[in-house]
Amino acid sequence: MAEFLYKLGKSAARRAWVVIGSWVLVLALTGGAFATWAGTLATSFDIPGLPSSEVVEELADGLPDLAGASGTIVYRTQDGSPLTASQQARISELVDDAGDLPDVSAVNDPFEAEKERAARAQDIEDGQAQLDDARAELRAGQEKLDAGSARLDAGQAELDAGQAQLDAAREQAEAAGLPTDELDAQQAQLDAQQAQLDAEGAEEGQTEIDEGRATLQEKAAQLDEGAELLHLAENIRLVSEDGSTARVNVAFDVPRLELQDESKQAVVDHFTAEPIDGVEAAASSDISQGVPSLVGPGEVTGLLFAAVVLLVMLGTVLGAGIPIVTALTGVVIGALGALSFSGVVEMASVTPVLGLMLGLAVGIDYSLFILNRHRKQLLRGMTVHDSIGLANGTSGTAVVFAGSTVIVALLALNITGIPFLGLMGTVGAACVAIAVLVAITLTPALLGLLGERVVSRRDRAKTADNDSDNDDAVADVKPMSTVRAVVTVLVSAAALLALALPAQSMRLGLPDGSSEPAGSQGERAYTISEDAFGTGSNAPLLVAVNLPAGLDEAGERGAQLAVARVLSDVDGVTAVAPIAVSDDGRLAAFQVVPADGPNSESTELLVRALRDLPPVDGDLTLGVAGQAAINIDISESLNDVLPLYLVVVVGLSLLILVLVFRSILVPVIATGGFVLSLLATYGAITAVFQQGFGASLIGLDGTGPILSFLPIILVGILFGLAMDYQLFLATGMREAYVHGDPARLAVARGFRAGRSVVIAAGLIMVSVFGGFVFADSAMIRSVGFGLAFGVLADAFVVRMLLMPALMHLLGRSAWWLPKWLDRILPDVDVEGATLGRRHHT
Structure with missing residues (x-):
C-alpha cells in the first residue's frame, strides 16, 4: 500500500x-x-418491533385517526387572567380555519370540549334528578299496589271461604240426593266474583311496576358508569381551572416519521404567526422542532x-x-x-x-x-x-x-x-x-x-x-524515570475513574420540550402546559385494549369502565379517559396521564407497570404507546445492544492494531486506555447534561436524561479517533525501536517526534466538535460535547500521558508477538521504512 x-x-x-x-x-x-x-x-426516531411500535401498527389498522402524528398549540394570557370571550372567539376561529392545513386530520376546539364536558356533567346531574323522581313515583305506585294487594287478598279470602262452604253444601246435597240447582247458581256467582277479583289484580300493574324498576336500575347503572368515567378523567383538561390557559390538539393523518416539515411549520404559522392581544402562543416540540441547520x-x-x-x-x-x-x-x-x-x-x-x-x-x-x-x-x-x-x-x-x-x-x-x-x-x-x-x-x-x-x-x-x-x-532525548511512569499511570487512571463516577447514575432518553433552548416554542409550550395542567400533561400515554367480539353498547361501556378502573389504580396515574372504539368493536383506546414528565423515572416505571398488568377480566389485553413509551422503548433497545457492539468494535479494531503494530500488548494498552477515556466521557456527559454541573457555562438551560443513542455512538467514533492518535504516536515509537533504539528510549523518541502533530490534531478536533456544543438542537449539543470531551480525555490524558508511561514500564515486552503469529501476519510497514530505503530517502 x-x-x-x-x-x-x-x-x-x-x-x-x-x-x-x-x-x-x-x-x-x-x-x-x-x-x-x-x-x-x-x-423523530423509531425502531421496528418495539412494543410501542406494535401498538401503533395495531391502532393504524383499527383506529387510524390515533396512529398519526400529533402536536399541541398552547395559549395563555399574559397577565394570568381568564381568557376573555373575544380571545376565546379568536382561538376558535383559528381552529375552524385549520381544517385545510396540509396533512391535518383533526383539530379540537378546547372551549367546545370544555362545554361538552360541562354538558356531560350536567346531563349526569339531570339524569340523577330524574332517577330520583322516578324512584319516588315507583315507591308511590308500589304503596298503592301494596294497598290494593291487601284488599284483593281480603276479598280472595272471603271467596275462598264461600267456595269452601258451597263445596261442603254441594257434597251434602249430592249425598242426600237433593237437587243442586240453587247451589249451581251460587257457584256461578262465586266464579263471577273470582273473575272480577282476578281482573282487578291484573289492572294494578305489578308487571309494569317490575318492568319500571328494572328500567330504572339499568339507567341508574348507566349514569353511575358515566359519572365514574367522568370522575376518572377529570384531570384531563383542555382549559385550565383558572381559565387562563387553553390547549389546541392537532392530529395529522400521516405517521410522525413521515410528517413533512412544511406541514408542521404550516400549523405553527397558522396558530402563532398573528398574535392575539394579551395572549401568548407556543407550539409543542412535536411540531415546532425543525431540522437543525x-x-x-x-x-x-x-x-x-x-x-x-x-x-x-x-x-x-x-x-x-x-x-x-x-x-x-x-x-x-x-x-x-x-x-x-x-x-x-x-x-x-x-x-x-x-x-x-x-x-x-x-x-x-x-x-x-x-x-x-x-x-x-x-x-x-x-x-x-x-x-x-x-x-x-x-x-x-x-x-x-x-x-x-x-x-x-x-x-x-x-x-x-x-x-x-x-x-x-x-x-x-x-x-x-x-x-x-x-x-x-x-x-x-x-x-x-x-x-x-x-x-x-x-x-x-x-x-x-x-x-x-x-x-x-532527539539526540538529547532520554527515557522518563520509572517512578515518573508509575506516578503518571496512577494519577491518570485515578483522574479518569473519578470523572467516570457520575456515569453510575446515567439515564437514557430522548429530548422533550424541557430540553429545548429557553424561549423556544417547544420550551415555552412545555412550561406553560406544566404550569397549567400538570407535568404529566406533557407525557400522555396511549393504551390500546383488545375487546371480545360481539359486545353490545352496554358491554363495550362496561369493558371500558373495567379497564379504566384498573388503569386508574396503578401508581403514578392521575387521569384515565376512554377516547375511541374501532368500528368493529374489537379495539378500544384510552388516554392515560402520568404524574410526571416524559423523561422522569416515575413515568418509566409507570410504563413498565402498565405492561405488566394481567388481562383485565381475564380477556382484555393491554398495550402501551405514546411518545413517552416510544422513547423508553428506544432507550432500552439501544442499551441492550451496546455490549454486543462494544465487543465487535473492539475485536475488529484489535485485529487491525495487531496487524499494524505487530504486537499484542500495544493494542491491549490502546484499548484499555480507550475504555478509561470512554467511561470518563460518560461521566462528564452525565454530570453536565443530566445533573446540571457546569451546564450554565455552555448555555444549557435544562437538564434531563442522556440522549439514548449517544453512548453507542461515542463508542464507535471515539474508539476510531483514539486509535488514530495511538497510531500516529506508537508508529514513531515502533520506528525508533525497529531501527535499533532501546525500547524505553524508543518510546521517548517516538513521543517527541509525534507529539506536536498530535497536540495540534487533538486541539483541532476538540475545537471542531466543541463548536457544535452551542448548537440550537439539544441532540447535537450533547453529541458535540461528548465527542469534544472524549477526544480531550483520550488524546491528552490517555495517549500523551498514560500510554507512554505504560509503554515505558513494559519495555521490550510491549513489542512481543508470538513467532507463529509474526510469520503469518503481512507486513503493512505503516512507518514507511521499506519505502524510504527503496527510494533512497
Whole structure:
C-alpha cells in the first residue's frame, strides 16, 4: 500500500489541476444529486418491533385517526387572567380555519370540549334528578299496589271461604240426593266474583311496576358508569381551572416519521404567526422542532480556532489553508451525498450533522498528518515531488489505517439491527472514507501547486541555524524515570475513574420540550402546559385494549369502565379517559396521564407497570404507546445492544492494531486506555447534561436524561479517533525501536517526534466538535460535547500521558508477538521504512 500511495502522491502533485478538477466535478455531481433527490429529514426516531411500535401498527389498522402524528398549540394570557370571550372567539376561529392545513386530520376546539364536558356533567346531574323522581313515583305506585294487594287478598279470602262452604253444601246435597240447582247458581256467582277479583289484580300493574324498576336500575347503572368515567378523567383538561390557559390538539393523518416539515411549520404559522392581544402562543416540540441547520456560529467559531492552531503550527497561511480546504471539500461532498439519499430512506436530522462533524475533524487532521511530514522532509532538503510522494506513502498509509479503524467502528453500528443507527454509522463511515480519499489525493495536488511555500522563512532559518529540524532533534532525548511512569499511570487512571463516577447514575432518553433552548416554542409550550395542567400533561400515554367480539353498547361501556378502573389504580396515574372504539368493536383506546414528565423515572416505571398488568377480566389485553413509551422503548433497545457492539468494535479494531503494530500488548494498552477515556466521557456527559454541573457555562438551560443513542455512538467514533492518535504516536515509537533504539528510549523518541502533530490534531478536533456544543438542537449539543470531551480525555490524558508511561514500564515486552503469529501476519510497514530505503530517502 505504501508504494501505491507513494506513486499516487507524486502523480497527484504532477497533475495537480487534473486532480483538483476531478474533485470539483465530483462536488458538482453531488450538488446535482442533492438538488434532484434530497428529501425531508426526520426529527423523530423509531425502531421496528418495539412494543410501542406494535401498538401503533395495531391502532393504524383499527383506529387510524390515533396512529398519526400529533402536536399541541398552547395559549395563555399574559397577565394570568381568564381568557376573555373575544380571545376565546379568536382561538376558535383559528381552529375552524385549520381544517385545510396540509396533512391535518383533526383539530379540537378546547372551549367546545370544555362545554361538552360541562354538558356531560350536567346531563349526569339531570339524569340523577330524574332517577330520583322516578324512584319516588315507583315507591308511590308500589304503596298503592301494596294497598290494593291487601284488599284483593281480603276479598280472595272471603271467596275462598264461600267456595269452601258451597263445596261442603254441594257434597251434602249430592249425598242426600237433593237437587243442586240453587247451589249451581251460587257457584256461578262465586266464579263471577273470582273473575272480577282476578281482573282487578291484573289492572294494578305489578308487571309494569317490575318492568319500571328494572328500567330504572339499568339507567341508574348507566349514569353511575358515566359519572365514574367522568370522575376518572377529570384531570384531563383542555382549559385550565383558572381559565387562563387553553390547549389546541392537532392530529395529522400521516405517521410522525413521515410528517413533512412544511406541514408542521404550516400549523405553527397558522396558530402563532398573528398574535392575539394579551395572549401568548407556543407550539409543542412535536411540531415546532425543525431540522437543525448544518452550520451555525458555534461551528464557524470552532473552524476558525482550528485555523489558528494550524497557522501557529505551520507558520504560513497557505500551509494552514490546505487542511481547511481539503476538509471542507470532503465535508461538502459527504454531507450533500448523504442528503441526496434522504428522499429514498428515512434519515434522522442528526445523521448528516454527525457526518459533518466527523468529516470536518478527521479531514483536517488527516491532511495535517501528510502536510506535516512533507514539511519536515522539505526542511531536510528533499525535492518537492519526492517529498510529497514519500509523505503520502508513509503518513498517507497511517491515514488509511487510521481511517479504517474509524470506518470499521462506524459500519459496525449496522450489527445493532437498529435502522436509524445503522444509517448514522454508514453515513459517518462514508464521510470518513471521503476524507481519507481527499487527504491522499487532493492534499498532494495542492502541495504540488504550492511547492516550497508551505514552509515559512522562519522555519528555514531555524533549520539552517540548528542544522536540523527542531522537532527531530532527539539526540538529547532520554527515557522518563520509572517512578515518573508509575506516578503518571496512577494519577491518570485515578483522574479518569473519578470523572467516570457520575456515569453510575446515567439515564437514557430522548429530548422533550424541557430540553429545548429557553424561549423556544417547544420550551415555552412545555412550561406553560406544566404550569397549567400538570407535568404529566406533557407525557400522555396511549393504551390500546383488545375487546371480545360481539359486545353490545352496554358491554363495550362496561369493558371500558373495567379497564379504566384498573388503569386508574396503578401508581403514578392521575387521569384515565376512554377516547375511541374501532368500528368493529374489537379495539378500544384510552388516554392515560402520568404524574410526571416524559423523561422522569416515575413515568418509566409507570410504563413498565402498565405492561405488566394481567388481562383485565381475564380477556382484555393491554398495550402501551405514546411518545413517552416510544422513547423508553428506544432507550432500552439501544442499551441492550451496546455490549454486543462494544465487543465487535473492539475485536475488529484489535485485529487491525495487531496487524499494524505487530504486537499484542500495544493494542491491549490502546484499548484499555480507550475504555478509561470512554467511561470518563460518560461521566462528564452525565454530570453536565443530566445533573446540571457546569451546564450554565455552555448555555444549557435544562437538564434531563442522556440522549439514548449517544453512548453507542461515542463508542464507535471515539474508539476510531483514539486509535488514530495511538497510531500516529506508537508508529514513531515502533520506528525508533525497529531501527535499533532501546525500547524505553524508543518510546521517548517516538513521543517527541509525534507529539506536536498530535497536540495540534487533538486541539483541532476538540475545537471542531466543541463548536457544535452551542448548537440550537439539544441532540447535537450533547453529541458535540461528548465527542469534544472524549477526544480531550483520550488524546491528552490517555495517549500523551498514560500510554507512554505504560509503554515505558513494559519495555521490550510491549513489542512481543508470538513467532507463529509474526510469520503469518503481512507486513503493512505503516512507518514507511521499506519505502524510504527503496527510494533512497
